[in-house]
Amino acid sequence: QVQLVQSGAEVKEPGASVKVSCKASGYTFIRHYIDWVRQAPGQGLEWMGIINPSGGSTTYAEKFQGRVTMTRDTSTSTVYMELNSLRSEDTAVYYCARGGSYRDFYYYMDVWGKGTTVTVSS
Amino acid sequence: DIVMTQSPDSLAVSLGERATINCKSSQSILYSSENKHYLAWYQKKPGQPPKILIYWASTRESGVPDRFSGSGSGTDFTLTISSLQAEDVAVYYCQQYYSTPRTFGRGTKLEIK
Numbered sequence: 001q002v003q004l005v006q007s008g009a010e011v012k013e014p015g016a017s018v019k020v021s022c023k024a025s026g027y028t029f030i031r032h033y034i035d036w037v038r039q040a041p042g043q044g045l046e047w048m049g050i051i052n053p054s055g056g057s058t059t060y061a062e063k064f065q066g067r068v069t070m071t072r073d074t075s076t077s078t079v080y081m082e083l084n085s086l087r088s089e090d091t092a093v094y095y096c097a098r099g100g101s102y103r104d105f106y107y108y109m110d111v112w113g114k115g116t117t118v119t120v121s122s
Numbered sequence: 123d124i125v126m127t128q129s130p131d132s133l134a135v136s137l138g139e140r141a142t143i144n145c146k147s148s149q150s151i152l153y154s155s156e157n158k159h160y161l162a163w164y165q166k167k168p169g170q171p172p173k174i175l176i177y178w179a180s181t182r183e184s185g186v187p188d189r190f191s192g193s194g195s196g197t198d199f200t201l202t203i204s205s206l207q208a209e210d211v212a213v214y215y216c217q218q219y220y221s222t223p224r225t226f227g228r229g230t231k232l233e234i235k
Contacts, residue, residue, distance in 0.1 A: 035224070037172075039166075044215065044226055044227070044228050044229045045164075045166070045172065045215055045217070045226045045229075046226070047223050047224040047225065047226070050222070050224075059222050061222070061223040062223070063223075095171055095172070097171075097172075106153075106160055106219050106220060106221070107219055108162040108174060108177040108178075108217070108219055109162070109164075109172075109174065110174050110177075110183070112171035112172055112173070113171060114170075114171055115171055
């Protein structure tokens with residue numbers, strides 16, 4: 001079955017970086033976009049950006065431009081999201097989610113990873 | 123950015139009764155050549171990832187109970203649960219995927235009365 005398996009929880013100090021992984025299985029990795037969404041404690045869902053696993057092209061939300069980098073490794077069917085210059089407000093659960101096929105950039109997210117908790121604290 | 127405004131913020135409904143959640147987009151999310159509204163509804167329970175319920179505003183995801191339905195057009199959309207079950211307690215989010223950034227409503231917390 002289609003699955004997205006995310007890496008484990010992280011605790012980081014302010015100013016540090018975190019890199020979260022998302023390993024896809026059960027479908028052809030390069031054929032679907034992957035979105036990243038986060039949820040801070042007590043808050044709603046916030047879209048961070050999207051990557052095309054085929055060519056590696058990315059689109060980021062303006063809020064995260066310059067601080068986020070999404071990459072992929074096609075040999076392991078894994079997508080990565082790295083967030084730099086962490087601050088306390090980045091404490092959240094980070095989700096990867098499968099988007100549309102390579103022809104469908106504008107698409108809903110149909111399969112989600114279980115989430116990775118990132119805690120930023122000194 | 124397209125702003126998604128959900129109402130109400132919270133809702134308490136008796137078991138077996140109807141629950142209605144509204145979502146309004148700040149601009150049209152209709153792709154006219156396809157006649158599709160680029161709107162999805164997700165269910166979020168604590169400790170779990172969001173789950174897709176409805177996409178294209180009214181298409182139910184496979185495996186989602188038929189008590190869940192989506193409707194609407196233009197900029198106004200509705201998620202209806204026809205007969206509330208205990209397992210439907212959750213926060214519900216609408217989301218537009220018409221443009222980037224994708225944007226979500228603030229969520230509606232659904233509880234049992």
